[in-house]
């Protein structure tokens with residue numbers, strides 16, 4: 533992590549300022565250290581260059597939002613894509629009941645220990661940082677091929693973000709980082725690019741992609757939950773998300789956080805599937821009923837209504853059909869002061 537990244541960071545829990553203590557620094561990169569919240573005294577760590585701004589009891593693995601709604605205390609393998617088969621097996625009414633009984637239960641401390649998971653990831657982190665991960669199985673070649681040949685919808689997503697000429701961009705729920713690396717690639721080198729993801733192993737993969745396109749000097753992947761962004765108020769020019777909407781539980785909290793971190797006049801640019809994908813496994817209306825009840829993505833009109841509720845107004849919409857699937861590219865704006 534670069535020291536000047538601290539200008540943008542705050543405590544994800546109470547939004548207080550952070551004090552940095554460095555343990556090891558190599559060139560511009562702080563390799564290990566601590567970030568201590570000046571207000572609530574929570575402590576976060578910088579591990580193998582990456583700041584992990586999440587509490588110990590935050591989920592830091594991949595988990596389907598359906599499974600997260602039904603049991604946030606356990607990492608389980610999905611039953612079919614997004615665990616749609618689990619939803620079908622339970623039936624929507626029972627699933628809604630189960631989710632609401634879970635929503636009131638707090639996750640016990642140490643249910644998910646960042647520290648333990650990071651210990652287990654050490655070998656993998658080394659492998660990724662050595663560049664071997666990207667070279668294996670032609671991963672790098674395939675990724676660069678898609679970076680250089682984006683679909684029409686991705687092309688428009690990238691050029692919309694670029695046209696806003698942000699001095700800082702935050703991509704949320706970045707996954708393996710294809711989207712945010714493409715954004716870093718098209719933006720001028722001086723623009724700060726941040727990426728937030730909770731599945732920890734992704735952080736080093738994303739940073740490796742920044743390095744590969746020579747944008748690591750101003751780009752930073754951060755471990756955090758997008759419903760608790762560790763980013764200061766009014767600090768980001770453009771927030772983006774690419775094909776992440778259906779993976780989020782708590783869409784309204786995410787939009788509230790996006791509104792908080794955007795500068796007045798800033799934009800949230802999102803590319804997503806127009807209708808939730810249900811792969812013929814469950815009726816779409818049934819899916820939407822569950823999704824609405826637990827605050828998951830339930831389609832374009834609901835998303836616009838939720839965004840407007842969070843004071844993000846619709847500025848533009850473009851639609852695409854690619855391989856028979858419908859996509860939306862939208863821009864939401866935060867009011868100017």
Ligand SMILES: C[S@@+](CC[C@H](N)C(=O)[O-])C[C@H]1O[C@@H](n2cnc3c(N)ncnc32)[C@H](O)[C@@H]1O
Nearest residue numbers: 705706707708710711730731757758774775776
């Ligand atoms: C499919 S990826 C999006 C694709 C990505 N933009 C890309 O370019 O490859 C969605 C990601 O959202 C992450 N995610 C889901 N809920 C999250 C949360 N609450 N906080 C942070 N990340 C989250 C998942 O871990 C997953 O990696």
Ligand SMILES: [Zn+2]
Nearest residue numbers: 543546569572
């Ligand atoms: Zn705090």
